[in-house]
Amino acid sequence: MFKSAARSLQRLSILLPIVLTSPAVLHAQRPADGNLFTHRFAPEHGLVSPSEEPFRTEICLNGLWRFEPLALPAGYKPGAGPPHLPNPTTNGWSQIPIRIPSPWNVDAFGKGNGYEFDTFPSYPQKWQDVKMGWLKTTFTVPANWKGRQIVLHFMSIVGAARIVVNGHRAADHFNNFLPFDVDVTPWVHIGGPNTLLVGVRKGTLMNIAGPYQSKYTYPTGSFWGMSMVGIDQDVYLLARPRLHIKSVFIQPLVNRNLLRAVVKVANRSGSPQTIALAAGIRPWHWRGKHNDITAPESKYSLGKTVVQMVAARGSVKAGQTKTFTLETKVNHALALWTLNHPHLYALVAELNVGGAAHDRLSTRFGWRQWTIHGRKLLLNGKPVQLMADAWHFLGVPAMTPRYAWAWFTMLKQAHCNAVRLHAQPRPPFFLQMADQMGIAVLDESGIWASHCHFNYWQPITWKRFARAIKAQVHRDRNHACVFGWSVANEIQAAMYAARVKPADKPMVTAKVVTLAHMVEAMDPTRPWVSSDGDGDMEGRLPVWVAHYGTPRGWQATYKHIHKPFAIGECTETYYSTPPMVAKIEGDRAYQSMRDYMQGLAVQGYDYALAERKFCAYGSLWDLVWYGLKPLPLGLANQSRPATLRDGIFLAPTNRISPACSRNGWGHTAARSTPVTIHGCRCTGRGHSGGRLSRRGPRAGLSHPVGAERRHSIHCPCRNHLPLKRSVSLATPIALCIKN
Structure with a gap:
């Protein structure tokens, strides 16, 4: 088994250095002894699928945010419960921007345990010890979003978070690793600028001392969850109808030849609504090429509807979330999902009002069933x-x-x-x-x-x-x-x-x-x-x-x-x-x-x-x-120690997808238009404005459509290029950015 894994490593020699290293270095030239990887680091689609448009639209808020570190209050005692989170100040914001998503103490990960992940050398070292702070960005809500429900969607925040929109405390949340939504409809300015503040306290500040040296009062996770603090996955702004499909739970009952979909409909329109709910099943086809570079990329299309689920009808009161159940016999119309043949489908649920489509939600699934019989686990x-x-x-x-x-x-x-x-x-x-x-x-x-x-x-x-x-x-x-x-x-x-x-x-x-x-x-x-x-x-x-x-x-x-x-x-x-x-x-x-x-x-x-x-x-x-065998990838000359010019680097490309990657760690430039990275002096600040694309807007350094497409990067460490300095697969690349 180990030999087989090693053979796979050799075959994936181009891919794995990128996979097992951290985000791209923004630089203008090929490193002297390193290698360039010119593909997207995190190739994914955005939050909204094509079949859900035009009823749903998104803006990805990843990119350069501002950060205000906060000191713990005087006299704070660990284990006594969480300290108070002060409001942000006007003059406490760091001049160094933070790239979202990334915990602000990310460079501390693993230190003292035999490995280092110096991912963002532009982040001041003092950030590594900060246990609470505020993050800030601005965004514009398009005028055509008027009348819709507008939701902030966080894929994950590590730590106890407070969400403030235009000065209004919108939500408090503490649930590491997992997504959550915040309805910000009452507080956003349509067609104008909006300010988003996210205050975060490290999870360990929630500790309460107990018997047997116990202290943690939350699911810590392992090393990442216990040590990190901040926004570690993507942030979206989502527009959807106020009367919308909230969720779909697909239950494939293969032994009964029955497909069931439990659909929740939320009515935030302010008045009762009469609806019809239906769903169509469409084959999900992967459209990439089977090689080490493109196989991980999310390229797909949906086939024609092969199963139509009978419509459910009913009324939903204002403010109510109501559950509807759709069922249909499959009768061999769907191929089984198995470990050797993982056939996939999309259930596209459609909500109709007055005979017209009002909302859609697409959910991918497989026609399969897991059961237990005696000592055996059964699949189909x-x-x-x-x-x-x-x-x-x-x-x-x-x-x-x-x-x-x-x-x-x-x-x-x-x-x-x-x-x-x-x-x-x-x-x-x-x-x-x-x-x-x-x-x-x-x-x-x-x-x-x-x-x-x-x-x-x-x-x-x-x-x-x-x-x-x-x-x-x-x-x-x-x-x-x-x-x-x-x-x-x-x-x-x-x-x-x-x-x-x-x-x-x-x-x-x-x-x-x-x-x-x-x-x-x-x-x-x-x-x-x-x-x-x-x-x-x-x-x-x-x-x-x-x-x-x-x-x-x-x-x-x-x-x-x-x-x-x-x-x-x-x-x-x-x-x-x-x-x-x-x-x-x-x-x-x-x-x-x-x-x-x-x-x-x-x-x-x-x-x-x-x-x-x-x-x-x-x-x-x-x-x-x-x-895995550690390999000196990106180190052509093994007769000397590694320097900052060795390693694997992600280079800017002239063919950048308009999609906002679901994990923005690898974003190197604007997502709405191609860019050129040059120089080492700052000529302008990147921001999250820009057009909406079919599968989400840009992230990282971006400008509105029609604006100058060239970005300059100012390196706070005296203008040197922030290049890789390790030879191990498990050691990351550095990213150095500043306004």
């Missing part, structure tokens, strides 16, 4: 065994579909067919790519108990846990790839490590089981609900999932388990030392890293064979990650 009624990979990592290098595609490609070449998105919800493109590639996904929450510091004795903790899981299930439930939900990770082991008294454990276990039952109620289409590494919570969960141990121990447990048995993590890759590997390889474990890794590979092979005997789902820990 047939037993399937899932062999998976899992790892913690989420960071700047992962903010692109190219990363997900490379990971899943190597995973498949290692003869795996599943992945556990471990420890925190990933950006949506991970699931979208899994849908397209035929990868089964165990979708895990941010309740990563392995740090042993959750404060289970604060009621707010469980409220935040429930809110996060609800948002995740709501976001991800239409993905064909998701075979199950993991509500938490290693709750029992963490309580053991924290020396929680036996009398205090049942309350925690019972509340985790309650979260699992909540998921079962929200999504009756997937019976797999686990708390990974916690067995079956004393018989109260539908599957049994262990971590680590040995094949002999698995066999002993398996004899007594009469439900799906799974190993979510195993092998010693994450924590092994040469003396441990010497038990497998002998003294060779001390000779070289290659010999050491071979010992781990032998163990992984043996464990994988054992998993095939017992498991409905089995995962080796970090299979692909530890199968």
Whole structure:
């Protein structure tokens, strides 16, 4: 398996340096010893799909914002609850702009843990220690948006956020990793300038000290979520009808030949409305080329309608959100989604008023059904065994579909067919790519108990846990790839490590089981609900999932388990030392890293064979990650240390898509018109004005249509070009920008 992953790495040698490094350097010339990558870093469509136009329109607000760092109040004591968030000032704003999306302390990620991600060297070093602050941008609402509902859509904010629009406090939100909407219709100025302020306090400021050295009162996620603060995914402004389709939950009941769509309609028009609701099913066709560069790019078209769902009619009161259910027999009109043939479709729901179309919402899905029978997991009624990979990592290098595609490609070449998105919800493109590639996904929450510091004795903790899981299930439930939900990770082991008294454990276990039952109620289409590494919570969960141990121990447990048995993590890759590997390889474990890794590979092979005997789902820990060999890509001269002129760089291109990438980390220029990057002195400030494109406007440095298309970049570090200085795949590229 490891050899297969290595072969995949060699085949993807052009792609992986980009995927496993951070955003582009804005520069005017080819680096002396580095390599240029001229394609889009994060190739995605915007929030609104073509089939939803003209009823819905978007503006992407990614780009250069302003940042005001705030000091913690005098006398603040960690663990005593959140400090007050002061209002922004007029003279506290940094002269250095911040590029959204990016946490303001992003350059601190990983420092002190053996790796560095100096992604934005223009960010002052003091930002790395800032725990709360304000972010600001301006935008213009087009005149033709009058009469519509106008919504701010945040893909994710890491930290507790306050949203202020034109001086009005519009919302407070704290739910790391997951999207949320803010209706700003009452406060925006149509046809004029608007100011958006986002205040953020780091999640750790919400800590409350409790027993057993507990402190965290929210789903922390893993290393990224615990250390970052700020806006880490895209920001959109969305216009839709005030009477609109709010959500669609597609339920493919293959064993009953039935397709069901549960549709919620929201009426914010101010008066009761009589509606008709229908939906058509159209094949989703990928239109890219099958090579390492274009395969991760989101190029698709929809075919003609193959199934028409019968219309539902009814009335919706003013201010009401009402649920409608559409059902139809499929009768072989849809091809099954399988791991080898992942056929996809779009359900385009249409809301009609007075016989005319009023709104549309397109939702992608697969005609497939996950079920459980005894010890077996079934896909479309047939037993399937899932062999998976899992790892913690989420960071700047992962903010692109190219990363997900490379990971899943190597995973498949290692003869795996599943992945556990471990420890925190990933950006949506991970699931979208899994849908397209035929990868089964165990979708895990941010309740990563392995740090042993959750404060289970604060009621707010469980409220935040429930809110996060609800948002995740709501976001991800239409993905064909998701075979199950993991509500938490290693709750029992963490309580053991924290020396929680036996009398205090049942309350925690019972509340985790309650979260699992909540998921079962929200999504009756997937019976797999686990708390990974916690067995079956004393018989109260539908599957049994262990971590680590040995094949002999698995066999002993398996004899007594009469439900799906799974190993979510195993092998010693994450924590092994040469003396441990010497038990497998002998003294060779001390000779070289290659010999050491071979010992781990032998163990992984043996464990994988054992998993095939017992498991409905089995995962080796970090299979692909530890199968990678660091390569000196972008370092032509290996006889000297790397300099700032070495590495892989994303170059500006004259053919930039008008779409606003769903993850704007790789934006290098305007999205509305081609640009030329030149010089190193500032001639003008980039902003988020410009025309609307069919799939979203521009982001990053941009000018309105007809304006000068040349941008100058002023580098605050004395005008030198901010180039790459590392030789490892896992080390990022730097981005240096200033007004």
